[in-house]
Amino acid sequence: MKEAGHRPIKWGIMGTGTIAEQFAADLSHTSNGAAYAVGSRKPGNAALFAAQFGIPRAYGSYMELVNDPEIDVIYVATPHRYHLENALNSIRAGKAVLCEKPVTVNSRELELLISAARERRVFVMEAMWMRFLPPMQKAKEWVRAGRIGEVRLVQAEFGIMADWDPEGRLLSPELAGGALLDVGIYPLSFASMVFGAQPREIYSHARIGRTEVDEQFSALLTYDSGQVASLHGAIRLGMRNEAVIHGTKGCITLPSMNKAPSVSLYEGGKLVETYGDDRLGKGYEYEAEEVGRRLLAGQTESGIMPLDESLRVMEQLDTMRAQWGLRYPFE
Missing domain, CATH: 3.30.360.10 (Dihydrodipicolinate Reductase; domain 2)
Structure with a gap:
């Protein structure tokens, strides 16, 4: 059941693999958000994913996804190597980011990501989903x-x-x-x-x-x-x-x-x-719910999974x- 008094947080899902499927399914169990768009490097995969989960928009590139002005937050579910690039592009487009673990490949990359997020005052959190259960x-x-x-x-x-x-x-x-x-x-x-x-x-x-x-x-x-x-x-x-x-x-x-x-x-x-x-889903709804709460409160980090702990x-x-x-x- 959606909370009254605000529009749902609009999620963009980057990637169409297994973890993205599980996350998309669990978004339906959150009170403050909904899947709005999906992006893939393969347009056909994005279209199939959108049809499977009833997502309104499907994009054949990640940049099209992050540049959609309706999206509030991007869930990055791409291979580890591409997390930094995908998250930085999302931040530069003014989008909040929930990035699958590990949020980057090494601490040098994560320091760059944290610096960009804090400079632009954009919410970023590592999707260490077990921490929110x-x-x-x-x-x-x-x-x-x-x-x-x-x-x-x-x-x-x-x-x-x-x-x-x-x-x-x-x-x-x-x-x-x-x-x-x-x-x-x-x-x-x-x-x-x-x-x-x-x-x-x-x-x-x-x-x-x-x-x-x-x-x-x-x-x-x-x-x-x-x-x-x-x-x-x-x-x-x-x-x-x-x-x-x-x-x-x-x-x-x-x-x-x-x-x-x-x-x-x-x-x-x-x-x-x-x-x-x-829990009604696999458990990913709890991390998504946390992101929604923080965004609605105007906050740029999670108290449960802060960026400094991800860096540690x-x-x-x-x-x-x-x-x-x-x-x-x-x-």
Whole structure:
């Protein structure tokens, strides 16, 4: 049901892949926005996407999309390598931006993006969708309330057994493929949410595959307070995708970290509370709702996923790739 008192935020969707499809479907469950246009480099794909989701306008180029004067915000759902270019073009056209994770490929790119957004006072947010899910917010609430005492350890993993496709996005160095940027950013962002600080030291190791991208990694992050994060990710190894926050009085568990359908609180080894949400879609509606709220309030950043935190995590990704000697051909 749409909120009264304002017109819906008009979304432009850049890209027509799987993630764009899921986002478009979930926009119908938001109270403050609606899909207005879609853009693709292939006009036929844009037309099919628009017909599938009942979107009024379809464009055969990204520039046509960002230059539509009716659009309020662009959702960037293109391959990682093109995020900076696509987001900057949107900002220059005066459009707010929700950019899929990772928001850029490295911290240098992200600094350019942040500078452009702040100079033009345009809203920009990384689409780290798990951070907006109600169970994830509940986990933060329990930590801040001291329900598990002093947090000492975070364990998080996200791994998928992707098909072997050396030409596909996940395994392509030309498209900034690899486990770290695609799935590893979830456990890194989770640890950042819990600890709220840059780690003092990062120890990491990666398995570099035949296409010269990281197929699997493990990392140990240590913090000034003595806290530790043990994080793992993979695109050629299935994992349980769990996250646990350990404290001196108990722990908080998320059985599916990225989707976070529920979260459980244990005190003294006993389950005391489980919290789930009543999402109507896949869960992307919550990040879209956050963007709408901030735009309607005239704000240029999200308090849940601020740009400085995206930069903090991106710097960690840079450090890890440097430890592995992994650079993309276009960097």
